[in-house]
Amino acid sequence: MDFEVTYTPEQETFRAEVRGWLSENIPADLTQPVDPADLTLEQYHKLRELGRRLGAKGWLYPTYPKAYGGGDLAVDFVIILEEELDRYGLHLPPYYDSGGRLGGASIFVWGTEAQKQHFLPPIFRGEWRTWQLLSEPNAGSDLAGVQTRAVRDGDSYVVNGQKTYIGSLYGCEMMWTIVVTDPEAPRHHNLGWLMIPYDLPGIDVRPMELLTAGGEGGASPGLKHTIFFDNLRVPAFNLVGGENNGWQVATTHLELEHGGGGIVRRNRIVDQFLEYCTTTKHNGVTLSHDPNVREDMVDIYIRSEINRLFGLRTYWLSHAHQPRSYEGPQGSYYRKVTALEMAETMLRALGPYAMTNDPQWGPLQGLLEHYQRAAVVGLHPGGTTDIQKVVMSRRIGIGRTAQEQAGRLR
Amino acid sequence: MDLGLTEAQEILKTAAADFVRQEYDKDTLIALENTPTGITLELFRQAADLGWLGILIPESYGGTDRSLTDTAVLFEELGRGPVLGPHFSSSVLGTLVVLLGGTEAQKQELLTGVAQGTTVLSVAVTEPQYGWLPDTVHMPASRQGDHYILNGAKLFVHDAQAATHLLCAARTALPGSDPGSGITFFVVEANSPGIEIRTLPGWMSQMDEIRFDNARVPAANVLGDTPGNGWDILEAASMGAIPILCAYQVGSCQAVVDMSVAYSRTRHQFSQPIGRFQRVQDHIIGAVNHLDAARWTTYEALWKLDSGRDARSSVHLAKAVTSEASLKVCAGGHEVHAGVGVMREYGLTLHTQRSRTLYHFLGDARYHRRRLADALGW
Structure with a gap:
């Protein structure tokens, strides 16, 4: 076994190239707020510009074929890219593009050649930022029970309905969603998967006021919306995967949302919390020398190490094309549950300081205060912890011999 | 990055899994559970023949010198049984103690036997003040001519009943500022006079008490050249x-x-x-x-x-x-x-x-x- 990438001279050359390129292309004044809700429009534009430059090199979605705007890069090269971006506190993509990440994969697996040619290059080159529209007021965990309706009319679908917990700050260029295309068909055979340009008439986007927005992995969105469709007309070309095949298409992005792609990033909040405890005194004693805090730190460290290893394991499975089963949803479940446990442990360790982002009294510029909220909010995006356990059970084959397969990623 | 097993590890894993499945059926394991050694001579000899007892031992001492990860692959399969007996005590912990601390002659003598299954090691460290810090080791070893005299008890020792040789930690000097100093390992023949080994009763297996009553150990049986660095x-x-x-x-x-x-x-x-x-x-x-x-x-x-x-x-x-x-x-x-x-x-x-x-x-x-x-x- 080898838990680290052993880099070849060719890869080290690539790293030097990446490092040089990033230092030239990441603006020196690019900062990111502690609370993603504070992202300014100026900061957002800088991140999008960086995304377009990465995209032009095929580094924004580097594993995909060059023909579609990717970089044809093998996993070890992608890890180098991620590692070098991580030095700036950034990852791929550098801004919230959950819809591009999940939707791009789905179109890549299920789209026609014409659809791939049309939709993938702008996503993979960073020209579009994409939102995914999944939950509805009456369809959360029971996602297949969506009610938004799409009726074929000539060369278009006419869409009516409501989607919720959508998107991010500062809009997008493209959206995709699951709609009912045949209300008479049986469950899972009644849906369609539609790409929707953001600027079409009939789309009403209203901000939501949440405890915080986030928890989907990748860059944080900063804001969520409810979206209403009122006789929205979408070209029929935009239906990916064919009539009534939307649930099949969804299995790909659900697999990713359920953690099937794995993660190779460190948990920066945990790293900063631990460092804070070893460098901060309370009542004359370094926090890490207080036996109770020390125990809390060990609790947090162990949980974060297990998360790191689960993420690494799944990353390797998916990128080395090994058989996958329950590992994605396991990682997602464990990450969500332990994030809340870790937040509670931080609260215990630091007391009310953990709850304030006051410039004077809040530790780490308010990072921990935001984490207190984010850990609660993060329990549910991409599937509740209970849904992750349901998926795990089916794949392990608890109580059943026919084990459900993991969703296709290629 | 590669989180899979190597081909050699896959072969070892399959061989070990087959062996455990064939030789250690449930009834066999249940029958062995509460025996003093947890194993039979026949089963132990088979493990020796498969090269598993010398898995960490260099070839020059008759072992197969595999990596720790390889050894872990084997032990994961043994754990599935769960196979009892002194595999871990003798072929892993005891072997590593001798490898890291023993003289050339001790390695030659003890490890060759371990690989063949004729020598079985058990590491005796813990005492009635149970713990795994050096300040819990109190048992004195006092020098008397060319012998050391051991008196006291070792408690919750794994696989002592199966052992031919105990690797016994005792104090040859009081701890200085470093609580680990002054502890010495002795190679003690388990059947020598003044040593009594008793299996502890209860919901545990192959856990023993060892009593030392003026047990005489030749000074040459200090593990390694220098006393005091046992910890x-x-x-x-x-x-x-x-x-x-x-x-x-x-x-x-x-x-x-x-x-x-x-x-x-x-x-x-x-x-x-x-x-x-x-x-x-x-x-x-x-x-x-x-x-x-x-x-x-x-x-x-x-x-x-x-x-x-x-x-x-x-x-x-x-x-x-x-x-x-x-x-x-x-x-x-x-x-x-x-x-x-x-x-x-x-x-x-x-x-x-x-x-x-x-x-x-x-x-x-x-x-x-x-x-x-x-x-x-x-």
Whole structure:
């Protein structure tokens, strides 16, 4: 076994190239707020510009074929890219593009050649930022029970309905969603998967006021919306995967949302919390020398190490094309549950300081205060912890011999 | 990055799994569970013939000199049984203590025998003031001419009844400012006069008390050239041995999960498999999560050791996670199995007993959590 990438001279050359390129292309004044809700429009534009430059090199979605705007890069090269971006506190993509990440994969697996040619290059080159529209007021965990309706009319679908917990700050260029295309068909055979340009008439986007927005992995969105469709007309070309095949298409992005792609990033909040405890005194004693805090730190460290290893394991499975089963949803479940446990442990360790982002009294510029909220909010995006356990059970084959397969990623 | 097994490891894994399945059926294991040695001479000789007793021993001493990760792959399969007996005590912990601390002559003599199965080692460190810190080692060894005289007791020693030789830690000097100084390992023939070994009763297996009553040990039997550095030897040997013990527990956890999944499919209540109930699923999912946490922390520690990286924090992490996981996985298994699970003949309690018996071996979860914090420099 080898838990680290052993880099070849060719890869080290690539790293030097990446490092040089990033230092030239990441603006020196690019900062990111502690609370993603504070992202300014100026900061957002800088991140999008960086995304377009990465995209032009095929580094924004580097594993995909060059023909579609990717970089044809093998996993070890992608890890180098991620590692070098991580030095700036950034990852791929550098801004919230959950819809591009999940939707791009789905179109890549299920789209026609014409659809791939049309939709993938702008996503993979960073020209579009994409939102995914999944939950509805009456369809959360029971996602297949969506009610938004799409009726074929000539060369278009006419869409009516409501989607919720959508998107991010500062809009997008493209959206995709699951709609009912045949209300008479049986469950899972009644849906369609539609790409929707953001600027079409009939789309009403209203901000939501949440405890915080986030928890989907990748860059944080900063804001969520409810979206209403009122006789929205979408070209029929935009239906990916064919009539009534939307649930099949969804299995790909659900697999990713359920953690099937794995993660190779460190948990920066945990790293900063631990460092804070070893460098901060309370009542004359370094926090890490207080036996109770020390125990809390060990609790947090162990949980974060297990998360790191689960993420690494799944990353390797998916990128080395090994058989996958329950590992994605396991990682997602464990990450969500332990994030809340870790937040509670931080609260215990630091007391009310953990709850304030006051410039004077809040530790780490308010990072921990935001984490207190984010850990609660993060329990549910991409599937509740209970849904992750349901998926795990089916794949392990608890109580059943026919084990459900993991969703296709290629 | 490659988190898969090598081809050689896959071959070893298959061979070990086949052997355990064929030779250690449930009835055999249940019959052996409460015997003093946990094994038969015939089974032990077979393991020697397969090269497993000398798996960590260099070829020059008759072993096969495999890596720690290879050894862990074998022990994971042994844990699935769970195969009892002195495999770990003799071929891992004892072997590493001799390899790291012994003179050339001692290595030649002891390790050649270990690889053949004619010598069996048991490491006797803990005493009535039980613990895995050096300040719990009090037993004196006083020099008398060309002998040392040992008096006192060693308690909760694993596999002493099976051993031909005890590697016994005793004090040849009082601790100075370093509590680890002054501890010396002695190679003690288990059947020499003044030594009495007794299997401890209760819900544990192959755990012994050793009483030393003016036991005379030749000075030449001090392990290594210099007395007083025994604790350093134990610390160094533990670094390699702990993740292999963890791998054994991972195998045991895997067996419990497999049993529980199988039972969730075949046991029907309320006219359906019990695994259809989400409460039952929760028990198994919890067990799987503990199992995988134990598995990946263990194998990462092994990788660090085999590749020469600083592995201290990873070793402590692995043992802290695995000891606890082993308890929790068995608990999950018992929730799923209910009454059947506590019938001795079913076999689940073999694992439950092991999870307890091995929980404290080389330090429990609490101990390793403290050591982890120290190793991280907090």
